[in-house]
Amino acid sequence: MARKPLLKARKTASQERSRATVDALVEATARILVKEGFDKASTNRIAEVAGVSVGSLYQYFPSKEALVAAVVDRHQQEITETVRGELAKVSAMPIDEAVRQLVAVAVKAHRVDPRLHHVLAEQIPRVGKLENLASFNRENFVLFRDFLENHRDELRVDDLELASFICVTSIEAFTHNAVLHHSRMLSNEKMEALIDEGTRLVAGYLKG
Amino acid sequence: MARKPLLKARKTASQERSRATVDALVEATARILVKEGFDKASTNRIAEVAGVSVGSLYQYFPSKEALVAAVVDRHQQEITETVRGELAKVSAMPIDEAVRQLVAVAVKAHRVDPRLHHVLAEQIPRVGKLENLASFNRENFVLFRDFLENHRDELRVDDLELASFICVTSIEAFTHNAVLHHSRMLSNEKMEALIDEGTRLVAGYLKG
DNA sequence: CTATAATATGAGCGATAATTCGTATTTTGT
């Protein structure tokens, strides 16, 4: 590796041209991660695929890590866009229906870009800035906790914190594994069955 | 990196001395992973910490990957040792008690070497031979499925495959996350509460 | 039109790390 970086603060793209460059770089990173794997995602290769020079890359991203982080952010935002709104209605629903909706949304979220999700979850070493990569579900956790609070009297759980932890963790786990490790499951019937059973698991628990 | 490997098949340690070398290498790898992180685990450093030469390292391990795989295997075996036997008794128990035992064992397994488990789960890019690293729970899955089969008539689930998948995945997820990401949870009371609630979640689901 | 700022370029530096291989030491069988 090279000596200590001298270029510290990167420029913020202000012209149209440079915004396109930034986009191309993030997009190229995502493409390489998916099609060639984390190993092959060198800064030189990323620049090449993006159709720009390495120099340009370092104009906007201080490190390779920052690029990957940008990909994570973008992916996270796409998921959030998918989920947001679908969750607003949930508060008004009866528990069973609400839970079913939540599980269904979790599946939907994992299907936004499964291959990228897979790479981000399995191949990226969570070191440095990427340590916090498990915060995938921070927002989900808060939303779910609020949901429980709104229905406190209908539920047979006293520790809402603990209940949220168990529910969110479980939903995340079985949807994640179903979508990413058992692609044969992806037939629509199987997926419906998964949602049914996942709903039973969580709703049953909450209602005591 | 160097040119194509010429040394293909590594020797199998036959003398006492070499077995000690192999052990030292695996142990050193584990120590470095835990104390310095995956990045610092270079083959030269591993050899140094093990107190042997890099040359010796390559006598027994064809690649760095193989070394990490050996660490994974060793860890897996320690866990299996912990779990095996505790599960034999389970078949004879009533569902609630059995499930509680299963959840408790999952927690215990995660506590065998939490720091190593953490590194293996979070910092190792699952590429090449390590792709299969998620098979952590293959055996668990089979054991659980058998358990369900033995209690088929007492349960309100028809698809045992799906039920096993959901239960094992969920148990693994909330025990893993509790032990590795919420160390403040480790107070024994909190841990008991986790086991209580986890048991309710799973047992409730199975009994309909 | 021209000066100045923004953006783009890419050869190459410096560092690191995986792996090899010729040689030295130790163990084993006889």
Added chain:
DNA sequence: ACAAAATACGAATTATCGCTCATATTATAG
């Protein structure tokens, strides 16, 4: 005791990779 086999050694090789910087091109403002 001696030869052969096993084991150990570690400097050197080689590939790769992150990153910089001197220079060129393009856009913007006055």
